[in-house]
Amino acid sequence: MRLRLSPRNESFFDLLTTTASQLVTGADLLGQVVEADPVRRPELAAALRDAEHAADESTHAFLRKLNTTFVTPFDRDDLYALASGLDDCMDHMEEAADLIVLYRIGALPELVRDQVEVLRQCAALTADAMPRLRSMKDLPEYWVEINRLENEADRLYRRLIADLFHNGTDAVEIMKLKEVVTALEDAADAFEGLANHVETVALKES
Amino acid sequence: MRLRLSPRNESFFDLLTTTASQLVTGADLLGQVVEADPVRRPELAAALRDAEHAADESTHAFLRKLNTTFVTPFDRDDLYALASGLDDCMDHMEEAADLIVLYRIGALPELVRDQVEVLRQCAALTADAMPRLRSMKDLPEYWVEINRLENEADRLYRRLIADLFHNGTDAVEIMKLKEVVTALEDAADAFEGLANHVETVALKES
């Protein structure tokens, strides 16, 4: 029998994995909001809001555990940063769906679908990577791919903004769409920020 | 006589309480800016700026104390977060008043008064709660009520933004008002962020 002097509390990883799986649900619902007929969007955005609340619950459970656990699997600050990084991803996706409904936006530019597709891939990769934090194995492929996707998101964002300002005629429409497109870009940035933090943790632990 | 092995430096609480009482002054002046005739607004906004500078002074005194004190009443990072949380509340209120003057805004939508009323209540509750950090007693009623007020602020904000975009005709006017309304919403969020941090501290200390 092998004794562990510094027992690692495994269930931090379970909670991060649960939150990350809600990002997959969120990104999927966000895709449905974008594709849907405007009259169906409010109920889809409400479902995304529910997914965000569920993610908040697991984040709170994680933080309660963090505040009451003496020995943590790695640095307390890093665990906090991972949880709040996941939270940021969800918040920006929820914000984008919410703005689409609040501003009663009609048809969205085609490239917005590509933005959401990038977010869906980011969410799937993130949900896959979280359980691997336990063993710290096979993580580089995750952060390398997220960085590649964020670069793609960045190109899409810049093309969308340029199109908006050059082809748009109604200033109010431009303002509304710009906010939606920016919330989607912020979500992609949040996925990258999280992946960068995972890289930092992996470096420290190696 | 009772000896304290780990003496608590009380005056951190005094400084937080001083800063919080300046938020009450600030919220009151913000209400006056909103109600006032446009020609009187610059002097009222200047008075609010003075209140913000006074709050900055007490925050700086707090941070100096924090940087030079060895044993703090609770975690250094938490004390820092509380001070900077109070600072955020004031900054956003000051920003809102400042934008009203800078953009030479005339009449404000009725719901903006409701936003400011929520902020006044948040400031009063926060000023009441700060001295209770010493004993950690009766704090849950504070953060529960702040969370309720922030939800109300959120509903007001969303109605204001929707009204602005659907009824507004002049894009430049919409841009100006949207920034004011957003600064007020950011202030409400800052009060909630502070209350959440107080909750975290209370949990750790319990």
Next chain:
Amino acid sequence: MRLRLSPRNESFFDLLTTTASQLVTGADLLGQVVEADPVRRPELAAALRDAEHAADESTHAFLRKLNTTFVTPFDRDDLYALASGLDDCMDHMEEAADLIVLYRIGALPELVRDQVEVLRQCAALTADAMPRLRSMKDLPEYWVEINRLENEADRLYRRLIADLFHNGTDAVEIMKLKEVVTALEDAADAFEGLANHVETVALKES
């Protein structure tokens, strides 16, 4: 021969100094973007992007060193904050140049040149100050002067925004210019934030 029990790893200062010198290059290129004929701007903005990448490289080298060094010249969090403060300055300058190109802006208001001139002075002062972190000598003159420059930047920003809203006629043009002017103001704020952090470190170490 004098033995050092707690050897200070000098090269943290070298890396900060290298990053800061890239800010001088960046501010200079930003000035060229502003002055240039619109057709020449894309290549100048690309050169600024190269300077930003070079600064990113030295920041990454700094963070790798920070994560793998046991004894650091001062608090780990402070070193992290200094590196990310330098990074923020560069990011906002790069963002401003980028927006000028992306939005295909023509002539810029005269006061934008004054904003950039302030940033050039901030960059030069910062690059001068970084090597002095080693000895902690003659730093107050740096942060006092940066604070003075930031106040000047703030006045310029407010005049530009007021002019934009009062004299501007085209809402879309106003939106574009406002973002450029705000990115420049954010850069000035970032220089001030960094100087404030240097002040905090100096206070702790004194």
